[in-house]
Amino acid sequence: MGEAEEHLSAVCKRFARVIPKHEPYPTTFEKKKDPYRSLVRSVVYQQLSGKAAGTIHGRMIALFPNKDHPDPEDLIEASPELLRTAGLSRQKIAAIKDVAQKRLEGIIPEARKLSRMGNEEIIQRLTAARGVGRWTVEMYLMFTLGRPDVLPIDDLGVRKGAEKLYRRQFTPKTLGAYGERWAPFRSAAAWHLWRFIDTQTPEQSKL
Numbered sequence: 001m002g003e004a005e006e007h008l009s010a011v012c013k014r015f016a017r018v019i020p021k022h023e024p025y026p027t028t029f030e031k032k033k034d035p036y037r038s039l040v041r042s043v044v045y046q047q048l049s050g051k052a053a054g055t056i057h058g059r060m061i062a063l064f065p066n067k068d069h070p071d072p073e074d075l076i077e078a079s080p081e082l083l084r085t086a087g088l089s090r091q092k093i094a095a096i097k098d099v100a101q102k103r104l105e106g107i108i109p110e111a112r113k114l115s116r117m118g119n120e121e122i123i124q125r126l127t128a129a130r131g132v133g134r135w136t137v138e139m140y141l142m143f144t145l146g147r148p149d150v151l152p153i154d155d156l157g158v159r160k161g162a163e164k165l166y167r168r169q170f171t172p173k174t175l176g177a178y179g180e181r182w183a184p185f186r187s188a189a190a191w192h193l194w195r196f197i198d199t200q201t202p203e204q205s206k207l
Helices: 003-011 013-021 035-045 050-062 072-077 080-084 090-104 119-126 134-143 156-166 172-182 186-196
Strands: none
Touching: 003 013, 003 172, 003 186, 013 156, 013 186, 035 050, 035 090, 035 134, 072 090, 080 090, 119 134, 134 186, 156 172, 156 186, 172 186
């Protein structure tokens, strides 16, 4: 077991019973992944199956030849009509244009600068963009920046996992309070609650 699993097993007998059945929480992450690109991808993927979203995302990238990803200026200058040919809805076009604008304004910084910020500052900055919610940023914190102490209390899989493990009901607020005992490894706690409820763990590649 990793350090996180040893800690969770020590503070909770129930975790100690189920953790050995799961793979450990990962400790290697692609920390240099650009938050601007990650958020554009996240907006495209919202409310779609992975396959459909991947197709639309690929079509959007293909609209900008000779680039592996459009720059913020490219998305801002692109006409809605052009972006709709990739399969993007009006709402998503508005959202990705706002993500691009927030990047140019410096609200969404580059990965190196962002990595030096605290979790709450990162959440505040990235959720300033249209269509970007707290859960999306929490997944970025966990699976890209590798922050060890993030508990996504609004995630249904995490709550259901906790309810199954502890045989009690949780609201986001009560789960947040209860989960304080798992600090400083609440990211790993979420990981194992997803595993326990047999829910697909959010993957870095979808962020």
